[in-house]
Amino acid sequence: MDRRQFLKYGSFITVSVASGAGLTACGGSSSASADGSATDLPLASGAWKFPQSVASGDPRNDSIMLWTRAVPAAADGVAPAPTASDSAIRLVMTAADNSTALGSSTALSGATVVDIKLPLQSQFDNTVRHKVTGLNPNTVYFYQFVAGDTRSNVGRCKTAPAADADVSQLQFAYMTCQDWSVNHWGAMSSIVGENLDFIVHLGDYIYETVGEDFQLGAVETRHDALTLPDGAFKSGTSGAKYATTLADYRYLYKKYRTDTRLQALHERFAFIAIWDDHEFSDDAWQDAQTYDGTFSITDGSDLHQTGRRRNANQAWFEYMPADVNLDTATTSFQNIKIYRDFQFGKLMQLVMTDERLYRNDHVIPESAVNPATGLPLGRIGSRYLVPQDVYNTVEAQKMAGATTIGLASPLDTVSILGSTQRQWWMDKMKTATATWKLWGNEVSLLRMGLSGVDAIATLLALNAVPTIAASIGSTIAATGGNIPLAGAIVAAATAGATPALAQAGAVAAFTSYSTGGDAAAQGAAAVAAGLSAAQAGIAVATLKAIIDANRGIAGATPAQLAAAGAQTIAFGYIKPDIQAKKADSAFVAASGKKAQLAPFFARFLLNCDQWDGYNSERKALMAHLKTNSIGNVVAITGDIHAFFAGTVNDDFDATGGGTPVMVDLVSAGISSDSFFSYLRDAASALGDIATLVSYPLAIPVTGLGTLSISINLLDYTMGKAAPTVASLLEQVRVQVRGALGAKGLPEAQLDPTTSAVLAGLQANSDFNTSLLALAQQLSGLGNNPWIKHLNTDAQGFTLVTLTPGKLVAQFKQVNKLVGGNAPTSVVARVTTATVTAGAAAVAIS
Known part of the structure; x- marks a missing residue:
């Protein structure tokens, strides 16, 4: 950091150079502050406390960012820092092994590489962010802060290997979506026990809402109710609130960080963190919130809240030990850049992106008018369950419009990264020399589509099974107990044959079967008796299904045989008929739900807040990897509260779904309710x-x-x-x-x-x-x-073991609450995803 940039933040950010004999401060003075204010502050005296403990972040081969917050012992640990508390505290750091002191405030032992005075100021809520440089690569260090008579818990961190080092293995966990207000944080207890080099946090470290619908489920008793200092009602004058002021966002970080399990993670492992949406606002883009029904009076889009966005930025900056810069002098909400990359020897380059601060509005805005109601769409149809043909049309229109208004690239109106970051990502991927290129990616790259036509056809066919089975059952008596014949009659009738023709065709088919005729002969006999080819086909298929079931089910009952026939009729005739004719199928009309089902006869994208909503930019990134033969690219992803593993293809809309280019491994949330539950x-x-x-x-x-x-x-x-x-x-x-x-x-x-x-x-x-x-x-x-x-x-986390030959990711699903407590037996199930070097593919075991 140069001196001019350093001075922009006054005495908040401090930078020092470690040495065997002590420390040289940024700017060459004996304090850690470039403007001298730390020298002017007296050392804290008396009793203090560290209510959020300590943390480290952004490990590089020669530096680490250290963090703490200290307040007088009598102060409320989550209230704003007392204004009279400005003083200085000490930081001590050593390379000596102090593992036995982790989790305690035992004084560090061993020769120090850092022993320095740091400023503690209420204007920054008594948080301290101190970068230590001059460290050795691939080395474990221990550190501790001292305020007055009080020592913090001991912290541990590990620097990255040198860029040219041969690294045989890295092990890290990645985690996301830790809502204080629902379920439990037992997963953190499990992560603490792992042997890790670092932790990647993919965002939703806090949730900006309190009392939202999705936060009203069961929660562990050790997590009490949150109370925002200010807060704004999300709807009207009651119910859920959301953070809006700097005090609100600071409160959330402070409260979340009081959980000793989260503290233990920060004490033991350096974090590499980015944000997703809830560090500001649900499904946010730039400085716009997307809570339904509130739109900007200037442009009709989602409500822009520049001040709120800046407050969220600053709180994240103050409380996350990330080696990034915040510019408080500018009035822009884009006053912080958190996308950055890390080198871990020759084994891995880790590229972390910001997919909120620069993204365009959702391709179909929430404010777009629904022609059926005359009201704004809101989230359904814009972010979720979006008709793909509508999405494709609107995206193409926006891209064409980009050229018209003079933008450099058609992607600049439909981007999740923004033009500058997109080019940075491409350059980093192209110039990376490490074996593996990992991408810390907030929202999934996997296509998650749904054919509404096929789904409705399947559902209506399933719904028809009991009725058809009953019809076969009632026809058995008329056939003298011949169940296969009864099934064939009902099959032909379901396909539209008159009762007389259905009986004649079924009898002809059964007679052919009885005399040794094969399926073709049976069908021909049924057609000769008056059935159409389609009617004859389903009659013969049903005949065979019941005969096969009778042979395959020991002691088969008439009901079981009728069910086998009904399944064949439903899925052999009704489903294909609906797939071919859609809403015009007689079976849709017969369901009595044609009007209700009509909107769903389309192909849908389930979630356009993720990369499915920015499809052309995704294709451009995949084309860049494919054209430049950039292999061994794996995204580690969060956001969606589910475990997924799959390939990211160059064009999901191409025949066969395109060509795999990279792999996406998505981790479930630590505690947030699951995608399924939503x-x-x-x-x-x-x-x-x-x-x-x-x-x-x-x-x-x-x-x-x-x-x-x-x-x-x-x-x-x-x-x-x-x-x-x-x-x-x-x-x-x-x-x-x-x-x-x-x-x-x-x-x-x-x-x-x-x-x-x-x-x-x-x-x-x-x-x-x-x-x-x-x-x-x-x-x-x-x-x-x-x-x-x-x-x-599911809830849980992912553990990654990386070697030159393969990446092994263990998806660790956790058990649910036991009464009001996190389970003692935390991990319920482990599923392993393996990516072998040289192939854009993933194997599951």
């Missing part, structure tokens, strides 16, 4: 469409009453492989355990009771037949084949 709640009012997301199941448990759980079908709709009964049981294990814990069952009894409940489910026909068939049909939709793993109903 979509389940949003879809609950959509009738049959809700079945694409969840399946309610009531499970009676002796002595505890009924467990009401929602089975996650969203995974299958989005592309998860078809389940077996065993895999479906394993999928619901965490949910069943959580439901039992919510009933008050002691943790020691949870696992055996969960296993007993699952054993009962295995024999439940609603589970092993109806639900299984539904999940299998949804999986068969074939949406998003590039996604190789997904778990949309």
Whole structure:
């Protein structure tokens, strides 16, 4: 940092050079302040405290950023710092091993490389950000702050390897979405036990809202209710509030950092952090908030809140140990640059991007008028569940308009990175010399699409199965108990044959079968009896399905055989008919829900707040990687509260989905409610469409009453492989355990009771037949084949082990609350994603 830039921040940012004998301060003075104010401040005396403990960040091969906050012992730890508390504190740092002192305020032992006086000022809420340079590469250091008679807890950090070093392995965790107000932070206890070089935080370190709908679920008792010092009501004069002032944002960081589990992470590992949206405002872009129904009076877009954005920027800067600059002199909200990169020897280059501060508005703005209502769209249709053809049209129009208004690139109106950062990213990727290029990426690059036509066809076919089965059952008597013949008759009738022709064609097909005729002969006989080719085809298929079921199911009942025939008719005729004719299918009209279903006969993008909403820029980045033969690129991603793994292709809209170029590994949130839970709640009012997301199941448990759980079908709709009964049981294990814990069952009894409940489910026909068939049909939709793993109903974190030959990411899903506490047994399930050097592919185990 040059002296002119340093002076811009007065005595807040301090920089020093470590040495064996002590320390040389920035500017050559004996203090750490370039303008001398630290020298003028007296050393703090008496009793103090460090309510947010200590932290380190941005490890480079010769430097680290250190952080703390100190207040007088009698002060409220999350209130604004007392204005009379300006003073100085000491920082001590050593390379001697002080591992046994971690988690305590024991005085550091060993020779010091830093022992310096630092300014503590209320105008910065008594936070300290001090950069130590001159450190050795790939070295563990321990540090401690001293205020008056009080020592902080001991902190540990590790510098990066030298840029030209051969590195055999790196291990780090990445995490995201740690909402104070819902679920638990037990995952942090698990991360503390890992052997890590550093931690990557991908944003949503805080949540700006208090009392929002998604924050009203169960939460651990150690997290009390948040109370913003100021706050603005999100809707009207009551209900949820959101942070708006500097005091509000500071309060959230201070309160979050009082949790000793988060403190322990910061004490032990350097963080490399970026923000996502909630550090400012949900689904934000630039300085605009997107809360529904509030728009700018100047341009009709989402409400621009420059002052609020600047407050959020400053609070993040003050509380995050990141080696970045903040310019408080400018009036711009883009007064901070957090995108940056890190080199870890020859093994890894880590590129961290900012995907909020420079992005354009969503391609279809929330303020766009819905022609059906005359009102602004809001989030549905703009950010979520966006018709893809509408999106493509609007994006093309905006790109064409960029040229008209004189912008340098058509992408400048539809960008998530902004032109300067986009070019920086391309340059960094092209010039990177490390084996692996990792991208700290806030929002997923994976296409997450949905064919509404296929989904509706599947749902209506499923809904028809019970009615068709009943019809077969009632026809059996008329055929003298011949169930295959009864099924063939109902099949032909369902396909539109008159009762007489249906019977004649079915009898002809069955007669051909009885005399040894194959399927072609049976079909020809049915056509000769008056059926159309389509009617004959479904009649023959149903005949075969029932005969095969009778052979394959020991002691098959008439009901089971009728169900087998009904499945064939529903998915062999009804589904294809709806897929071909869409809303004009007679089966859509017969459902009585044509008007309700009509808007869903389209292809949708599920989430246009992520890279699916900035498709052309994504294609440009992938083309850059492909054209320049830049391999071993892996994005580590957060935001969406789910685990995903898959390939990022050069053009998802091309035939076959395009060519894989890189891999995206998405981690679930630490505590935030899952992507599945959000979509389940949003879809609950959509009738049959809700079945694409969840399946309610009531499970009676002796002595505890009924467990009401929602089975996650969203995974299958989005592309998860078809389940077996065993895999479906394993999928619901965490949910069943959580439901039992919510009933008050002691943790020691949870696992055996969960296993007993699952054993009962295995024999439940609603589970092993109806639900299984539904999940299998949804999986068969074939949406998003590039996604190789997904778990949309989870909390947790990801552990990465990186070697020259491969990247191994362990998705660690955590168990749910037990009563009001985080579970003692934290990790519920580990899924491993492996990327082998030289291939843009991911294997799951």
